[in-house]
Amino acid sequence: MNPLSLYEKLWQAHVVREEPDGTALIYIDRHLVHEVTSPQAFEGLRLARRELWRRDSILATADHNTPTTNQTVIADPVSRLQVSTLDQNCREYHITEFPMGDHRQGIVHVIGPEQGATLPGMTVVCGDSHTSTHGAFAALAMGIGTSEVEHVMATQTLLSRKSKTMLVQVEGSLPRGVTAKDVALAIIGHIGTAGGTGHAIEFAGSAIRGLSMEGRMTLCNMAIEAGARAGMVAVDETTIQYLQGRPFAPHGDQWDAAVAYWRTLHSDEGAHFDRVVKLDASGIEPLVTWGTSPEMVTTVGGCVPDPAAETDPTRREGMERALRYMALQPGMPITDIAIDKVFIGSCTNSRIEDLRAAAAVVRGRKVAANVKLALVVPGSGLVKAEAEAEGLDKVFIEAGFEWRNPGCSMCLGMNDDRLSPGERCASTSNRNFEGRQGAGSRTHLVSPQMAAAAAVVGHFADVRSFLN
Amino acid sequence: MKAFTTLDGLVVPIDRSNVDTDAIIPKQFLKSIRRTGFGPNLFDAWRYLDEGQPEQDNSKRPLNPDFVLNQPRYQGAQVLLARENFGCGSSREHAPWALDDYGIRALVAPSFADIFYNNCFKNGVLPIVLPADVVEGLFRELGGSPGYRLRIDLAAQTVTTPSGATHGFSVDEFRKYCLLNGLDEIGLTLRHADEIRAYEARRAQREPWIFGGAA
Numbered sequence A: 001m002n003p004l005s006l007y008e009k010l011w012q013a014h015v016v017r018e019e020p021d022g023t024a025l026i027y028i029d030r031h032l033v034h035e036v037t038s039p040q041a042f043e044g045l046r047l048a049r050r051e052l053w054r055r056d057s058i059l060a061t062a063d064h065n066t067p068t069t070n071q072t073v074i075a076d077p078v079s080r081l082q083v084s085t086l087d088q089n090c091r092e093y094h095i096t097e098f099p100m101g102d103h104r105q106g107i108v109h110v111i112g113p114e115q116g117a118t119l120p121g122m123t124v125v126c127g128d129s130h131t132s133t134h135g136a137f138a139a140l141a142m143g144i145g146t147s148e149v150e151h152v153m154a155t156q157t158l159l160s161r162k163s164k165t166m167l168v169q170v171e172g173s174l175p176r177g178v179t180a181k182d183v184a185l186a187i188i189g190h191i192g193t194a195g196g197t198g199h200a201i202e203f204a205g206s207a208i209r210g211l212s213m214e215g216r217m218t219l220c221n222m223a224i225e226a227g228a229r230a231g232m233v234a235v236d237e238t239t240i241q242y243l244q245g246r247p248f249a250p251h252g253d254q255w256d257a258a259v260a261y262w263r264t265l266h267s268d269e270g271a272h273f274d275r276v277v278k279l280d281a282s283g284i285e286p287l288v289t290w291g292t293s294p295e296m297v298t299t300v301g302g303c304v305p306d307p308a309a310e311t312d313p314t315r316r317e318g319m320e321r322a323l324r325y326m327a328l329q330p331g332m333p334i335t336d337i338a339i340d341k342v343f344i345g346s347c348t349n350s351r352i353e354d355l356r357a358a359a360a361v362v363r364g365r366k367v368a369a370n371v372k373l374a375l376v377v378p379g380s381g382l383v384k385a386e387a388e389a390e391g392l393d394k395v396f397i398e399a400g401f402e403w404r405n406p407g408c409s410m411c412l413g414m415n416d417d418r419l420s421p422g423e424r425c426a427s428t429s430n431r432n433f434e435g436r437q438g439a440g441s442r443t444h445l446v447s448p449q450m451a452a453a454a455a456v457v458g459h460f461a462d463v464r465s466f467l468n
Numbered sequence B: 001m002k003a004f005t006t007l008d009g010l011v012v013p014i015d016r017s018n019v020d021t022d023a024i025i026p027k028q029f030l031k032s033i034r035r036t037g038f039g040p041n042l043f044d045a046w047r048y049l050d051e052g053q054p055e056q057d058n059s060k061r062p063l064n065p066d067f068v069l070n071q072p073r074y075q076g077a078q079v080l081l082a083r084e085n086f087g088c089g090s091s092r093e094h095a096p097w098a099l100d101d102y103g104i105r106a107l108v109a110p111s112f113a114d115i116f117y118n119n120c121f122k123n124g125v126l127p128i129v130l131p132a133d134v135v136e137g138l139f140r141e142l143g144g145s146p147g148y149r150l151r152i153d154l155a156a157q158t159v160t161t162p163s164g165a166t167h168g169f170s171v172d173e174f175r176k177y178c179l180l181n182g183l184d185e186i187g188l189t190l191r192h193a194d195e196i197r198a199y200e201a202r203r204a205q206r207e208p209w210i211f212g213g214a215a
């Protein structure tokens, strides 16, 4: 038999039918739904008088608009209507929802895995580009648009075409102070934000096997920032241990059967990939983005690059525009960049391990005087409760951080958590686009440890000097 | 869905790479529960000098005179000429909704981000990939000729410039068929409902844990 890649195994297992031109109907096992990209899909179903194909495939939550302070009421009427529309749709269609206020509510990409609703071998979709996160479980997970949300609701399938495959192999062990976030940024810096376009990426190698599920989720989360709609990691003991006992995971005899199948979910020896990228883990350093695209990234010990050294005119103009927007000078050391705010949260870095790592840096220290606001926003109610049980909330609060309720929060500022024009933020989120965290906002993407270090010194700092 | 067959449209250039969907339609407008009305907020942060809010009267807002969409020569544009990786970032279908609502029916670029590319087809908007040097040439030609138009023929898969140069482009057969005929994909897929059910039954045998919710 032909050796198959993990992606090919997942693809083949889900093809319902294929057209001669390669367009395929693929079956969708899990559909995650949030308030922003679903109202028009539900409306479409109603207008066409169509039924939901399989409601037990859906898990819904409100996350983008939810306030992180008082979670009983949303002040903005437009946001409030969007959230209540989701609640109503879930009631009408009998969909399992963790609404605002439920202790399991949280960012859709945090709660899916946390509940065991994301399982190996599944196809997982959500009207959200960071659905790639779920590929950490050897699932084929993709972000889709609202028309596709409606298509999946009505037919349980997606019209798709087979992607090209890319293997990103990271060998060796990560140095202390270097995290999955730095690996993700290193990969994006290497292949570019369009490097993975048209591809499904499999992350492999000893450094990836050494990551926890949280770390693998961080990495797969950022696959879309490399242009790849899907990122994935093979099943191993770490995957299986993480899933055991979770509410939506199989139990009893079914668990054993599931585990036996899941163990086959890896690329076969000799499987073909359209592109292979290799990285040496030991060479990766803590990274900080300096521009308005995640590929505009450098090491914490580095300097803001000089556009004059770039030969490609479109790229050079892009760099110049980014530096103007970010108000940075070429040649400036990264550690000289002072910050106004810190955001620890988002579907990239709001899981328990992220909070532990940030707390370890913050413990016994204080947020610097020039930092106007330092926010910690746990990814879900359950993450929050776990962190509180460990006393992490106190560590953050004593240092001068604000400890908030779960949601997307300042990752994109659809709720009240936003940067003001010109404000500069050390953020653990995934996008540093113009205006992403508020009109005129300036975002630097970093790991949770690096965000914590920046919070306590007031400018970027090498987290490795904090760890000993 | 609206059909797309041919178009002879005025072209507006967006001369930067990696234009993300946050730029095409900023987050505050995503709070809408409708599919329409996003046109006035297309490229909102670049187009206006103030910060836009949903449900605002956009006609009273100060325009950024430097932004292409505000320049007289591009009024009524139906084709958007762009650079590489257009539409990257968020999966928001509000991006093609905003383009469509504004009046853009086709886009030409050296590359598009995957999800955005896909979303365009669902809304009768045709994204066309042409080689980088061809796109570069179009940018140059357009710069010097006000009223620059492109003729697009989906059935023939061609883009024709005012000077008569014709460039072929590729598009998946199935997408082309749906777009040419303005077909409802859900309706098409539901014709295969029996196949989907048969597949489901096989999966339920093999992986029963996929079905049913929480224990």
Ligand code: SF4
Pocket (backbone or CB within 6 Å): A063, A064, A107, A108, A109, A128, A130, A346, A347, A348, A407, A408, A409, A411, A412, A429, A430
């Ligand atoms: S945390 Fe940010 S990136 Fe993640 S789903 Fe929410 S808004 Fe999107």
